[in-house]
Amino acid sequence: MFKRILIANRGEIAVRIIRACMEMNIESVAVYSTADKDSLHVKLATKSICIGPARAADSYLNMDAIITAAQVMECDALHPGFGFLSENSTFVRKCNEAGITFIGPTADAMDALGNKAAARKMMMKAGVPVVPGSDGPVADYSKLEKIAKKIGYPVLIKASAGGGGRGMRRVYKPEDLKKLFDEAKAETMACFNDDEMYLEKLIVNPRHIEFQILADEHGNVIHLGERDCSIQRKNQKLIEESPCMYINDDLRKSMGKAAVAAAKAANYTNAGTVEFVLDEKNHYYFIEMNTRIQVEHGVTEAVTGIDLIKQQIRIAFHEPLKTRQKDVNIKGHAMECRINAEDPAKNFMANTGKITFLNVPGGPGVRVDTLLYNGYETSPFYDSMMAKIIVHAPTRLETIRRMRRALLELVTDGIKTNGDFDYLLLHHPDFIKGNYNVSFIEEHLDEILSWDKAASEYPEDNE
Amino acid sequence: MFKRILIANRGEIAVRIIRACMEMNIESVAVYSTADKDSLHVKLATKSICIGPARAADSYLNMDAIITAAQVMECDALHPGFGFLSENSTFVRKCNEAGITFIGPTADAMDALGNKAAARKMMMKAGVPVVPGSDGPVADYSKLEKIAKKIGYPVLIKASAGGGGRGMRRVYKPEDLKKLFDEAKAETMACFNDDEMYLEKLIVNPRHIEFQILADEHGNVIHLGERDCSIQRKNQKLIEESPCMYINDDLRKSMGKAAVAAAKAANYTNAGTVEFVLDEKNHYYFIEMNTRIQVEHGVTEAVTGIDLIKQQIRIAFHEPLKTRQKDVNIKGHAMECRINAEDPAKNFMANTGKITFLNVPGGPGVRVDTLLYNGYETSPFYDSMMAKIIVHAPTRLETIRRMRRALLELVTDGIKTNGDFDYLLLHHPDFIKGNYNVSFIEEHLDEILSWDKAASEYPEDNE
């Protein structure tokens, strides 16, 4: 096994990886910027080394500094976490050149999946459903009409040169197609002096469903079930759960098979995530594959009992997967709330502060991954995610109730978080019924915020 | 379901029960002594009420005050936790008279199992193995010799009137029996003016194995596997784990069947624990049945996924068990370390203090049940158990490593605990091999303490 792993990240994911190293008797080396001198990952790692100033571009994104650190600290492997350099194939190649094992997929797999057009073609070839479309520019209207009829309405007209919604039109009825196509074409010509147009199917308010993949270097690829990540605000996931209660066993099998096919098509190795959109009629379409561990991996760990970080390390050490697809059992239900230092009342504005009192939820079925400790001063330089609360229980309803209980126990004096907002969201009838898609937060934000206001106006006890 | 439950306890078990209530949408009422005004269970409960002064006899053992509190707070049920009044049948009867459901077994079952001689007879009748013995006084030597031969050496000679080891002799060889019998008889006559003698089999350095039972009011009784609680210091359990790696499936089945038979013999309902001793040849003998939830119940919750406190509440509400014996699956391995405010270097002397910095272990597979929070001042009036760290992992070795990791993360500035001692114990070769019995701590205490001393002499960083 590896002797010493450098963790090229910070925050709770760095702590998460260090914990896995501790449990595998592998030494860990934390890297940190001058702003992170007192961070938890620095305190928990076997060794630590400062790699640059606060600005991420000069520290956590500084490839040379990180690889130098790995070399001088005599690390034989490097875990990139998520964000920062985790999906940078140039960095992977630099690690390889330096003789340091990058814990993740190959640079080639990363490149193949990073180019969306190329990935789309690869998936079509592998029989993985992608959002139906014209697969190339459509010059004349009659061809467009035919394609629209074939893929079915509603459709989305897009301009090759488009951007910011320019040259884009949503078409719900065949009779509107001609008019909207002409409009879009004129607009894109006016804006970009180019009128090359595409067509694809418009997926209305889909669910965001992703499948966790594990692939070793010996040809074994398995999936660990799905996560429903539809609770998003401005494309930022807030709450994730597994399993998705709207996916039955047949659909799960079909999507899981597609996810495995996607990974195989890209010669993928290590942990990865295949993202799909799922429409109301249970049609699913490949969107992209994330070539790294994800924030919400703990949800899958809870229901499968499989430690994904340890699996990543073992795969990178060329070990074959010990778990076969038939051995993967989804047990109970798990949910994650991301606790961000954001004030929902102030349009989720980020804030920083010194943690003067911290109470971390405990008890059965509750896992907390956090970078916080008592007295810690949060940093304005990096991500606002402070903690992840992951709960696990036999049923979805028990999971929701357990999460509410955990959120009630959470106290982070010194910073404002979205914890109370999440608590209220977990009382929304549609959420409780599982009746939601990616537009849920947008549609219900004001409603939930009004509850929050009402709750905070409730007279407090005299203290 | 119950509307409001009074928790007749304090500390982490009160917090544990309040958490279950929160997750079941049941209101909780905390009772507290004047010394516990700022305790966590008071802060987390829906309502709270002071029932008396610091001395437990006047508060947590004050039946009238507790039942009055339950009545005036309009509770329909009461959970006793463990310790205090949890195994007091008079209290159960008083609850019944007051119309408050006692969450636990009936007073009759408690009485039947509380009397050791009666319980022994009951178990023999039910075919549950008990420690073989004379089953009554043995007057003359020839009878004694016959019985000793029958039950097999080594045997234990005991005086009816004995106490503190007086009139007690361990006999390893038949040729010593006469001499030691005469000695013991003379001694007990000299000490107590009585020479009635018993004989039973001497179980040398057994393992302490207990089976968790759930029994509803509809005749369903199941067991949830065993816990090995052999790591004890002066009869106080320190570390518990499940499953016991030395018990194979056949033995587990046999012991589980005996445990269920024991519960049925006593018409037992609710959660309970059947304790056995297990000798080196895998013979097991019933010792007693604990008629309450136990400190170490979380270990069983981890490997079965069954929430025992919620089950207790449902059973008390007359619900039938939904889980059948065949549905009980032991998954992975779990272990608990009890964190006590005791200083191992000073003969485990208890200490109290104000928690100036608390860091609670987190991450995957780690559960912490504690009464501590930042700034809490621990109480000299009650038990020294401050926290339970329960970890769960696929294998026993991973569990041990995860527990070591969790213990490293634990910081409780302000009080001294046995956390470091446990950490070292988890490195003992015999413990790692699972090669231990109830005498483990006694035999290895000095050895482990010497490591601790060596570790603390390691030069610290300049602070």
Added chain:
Amino acid sequence: MELKDVKELLKAFDESNSSYLSVEIDNTKIKLKKYCEQGPVVENATRVVEQMLPAHNNDNVDNSPEIQIDGEQVLAPLVGVFYAAPSPDEDAYVQVGDSVKKGQVLCLIEAMKMMSEITAPKDGVIKKIFVKNQDVVEFEQPLFLIGD
């Protein structure tokens, strides 16, 4: 050393990164310390709970009446229900302004269907009654204030 020297030192100490300073010059001893122990932050533990859920307030029981300095508080000797009068049809034992004698019954507390009489610990005047008829009272909850 003069007072202004001390003030100057204080300022210098402030600006330094030291957390402790001890000086003895001639007959003058000065000790300065920064960062003390954590303050009383414990109140915050249930703040979220209190804000979010009305039901999660300990609203049934008020155990922190304002502190009165002129008189003696009569505390509940046991948990139970407070009765101001011997029976529902009768007048309260005492009212604010009444003079009472040591040993005089002030109220009843019911626990386990038993009534306990609570008596005045001294002669005086009832200055305040902290609880209402049929209130639930905790152990050592203040019931009356008796002044001179």
Added chain:
Amino acid sequence: MELKDVKELLKAFDESNSSYLSVEIDNTKIKLKKYCEQGPVVENATRVVEQMLPAHNNDNVDNSPEIQIDGEQVLAPLVGVFYAAPSPDEDAYVQVGDSVKKGQVLCLIEAMKMMSEITAPKDGVIKKIFVKNQDVVEFEQPLFLIGD
């Protein structure tokens, strides 16, 4: 000392960040204390780790040399390996006591097989060298102290 002096001191203490003040001037003793926020307890987070596991110390890197007041520190501008001399066979660029000119090479730092020359920021005398040849140096780790 007069009362107004005490009041002045109190005000000065209030405005300061100190949490404790003890003064004895002639016959007057004054002690002042504040309850402030939690102190720098963060060091404790890994105390157990540090005590228990030698390997868990950040012992490879010393980033807290004693503070020197008479001179300018030269900090490592990047992470890497420190070389005191241009090659193993040659003498060190500088030694303690050497006079240096602004811009003069003091050492090399190797990162990604590239050597970076670290030069003197000003004229002066090498008062101290904080690291040894081939030491691993962190970003902004002090390397030299240059005095006048």
